[in-house]
Amino acid sequence: MKVGIIGAGRIGKVHAKNISMFVPEMEIKTIADPFANDATREFAAQYHIPNVTTDAADILEDPEIEAVLICSSTDTHSHFIIEAAKAKKHIFCEKPIDYDLNKVHEAINAAKDAGVKLQIGFCRRFDHNHRAVYDMVQQGKIGKVNLIKVSSRDPEPPPVSYVKVSGGIFYDMMIHDFDMVRFLAGSEVTEVSAYGSVLVDPGIGEAGDVDTAVVTLKFENGAIGVIDNSRKAVYGYDQRVEVFGSEGCAQDENDIPNTAVLSTAEGTTYGTAYKVMWDRYTGAFVAEMQAFAQAVANDTETPVTGEDGLYPVLMAAAATKSLHEGRPVKISEVE
Structure with a gap:
């Protein structure tokens, strides 16, 4: 199937490279970015x-492009x-759908009404380690789920200019972990309590x-979840889950x-993060795109639906x- 990519920033380039190398079901016809330049064209030629265009309409109005x-x-x-x-294209969209819940619902409904596939880019579901934990839970190997813990820490904070438009740590960073705890629990969250500090920047x-x-x-289902996030882990990416x-x-x-592992008289040394x-999620990025291609090709439900994109928001x-507000908040209060 011929596909178009809207956005030629870091994640757009990651998906373009992965499709070109690892997803034979897809062929990228056009990449669009309002700031497309010679570097964008050089990247496109490489893959x-x-x-290459500055107008996304060139993708949306192209009858050859299916997704x-x-x-x-x-x-x-x-x-x-x-x-x-509206253009009857199947859709893969990076997270989150929007910060505005009304716009999230409007987008999900638009895809449903048009009868097109919609997959949201929660790549961590496709990580080989996290998936192994999920599979063990699904197979009943740990019995009834009681507690879920997720630690997610970035190597360095983003620029303040990005923070100002990111929606905040819960929308920009922890949203991946909100999706992960829901994925692992197999149950919806009813109440949230949040605590935060400025300790890094x-x-x-x-x-x-x-x-x-x-x-x-x-x-x-009565289970309890705990998520911790930090914008700076000096040793590198730190991503762990426990059920x-x-x-x-x-x-x-x-x-x-x-x-x-290196062990000497001076001590024991492990690999760095x-x-x-x-690099951390190379395999997951490939796997999620392969899953999207298969959903379109086989006319099956995408593994991360629009509704899956709604609940983390x-x-x-x-x-x-x-x-x-310094208090627990029920999901029903913001729904």
Whole structure:
């Protein structure tokens, strides 16, 4: 199938490279970005993408293009979902759909009404370690789920200029973890309590956000969840999950480039963590795109639906409200 990519920033380039190398079901015809330049054209040529444009309409109005990848800035996601749905294109969209819940619903409904596929880019579901934990839970190996813990820490904070337009740590960073706890629990969150501090970069606080946060969650099935985030882990990306149940516990360690251990008289040394997200989740980015291609080709449901994109936004809204008001917030208050 011929596809178009809207957005030629970092994640757009990651998906373009992965499709070209690992997803034979797809062929990229056009990549669009309002700031496309010679560097964009050089990148496109490297991966045999024939067309580069500054106008997304060149993709949306092309009858040959069957599916669209929306990799543009978050404030454009819901708009492009709606326009792509009107054009009868299947849609892969990076998270989140939008910060505005009304726009999230409008986008999801547009895809449903048009009868097109919609997959949201929560790539961590496709990570080999996190998926192994999920599979053990689904197979009943730990019994009834009682506690879920997720630790997610970035190597360095983003620029303050980005923080100002990101929606905040709960929408920009923890939203992946909101999706992960829901994925692992197999149950919806009913209540959120959030706590946050500015411990990494005072500029983040001046921009109205926090850089260190802990959220506790209550689920419909009685389980309890805990998520911790930090914008700066000096040792690299740190991503771990644990599900504790009535019959056991499933957990993964932080993924690192290699697990070799050096032991000498001076001590024991382990491998260092990944320093950039694109390396940490290389396999997951490929797997999610392969899953999207298969859903379109086989006319099956996408593995991360529009509704899957909605619930983490609800949880982020509840966490933001909880942080500002200093109290637990029920999902029903923001729904």
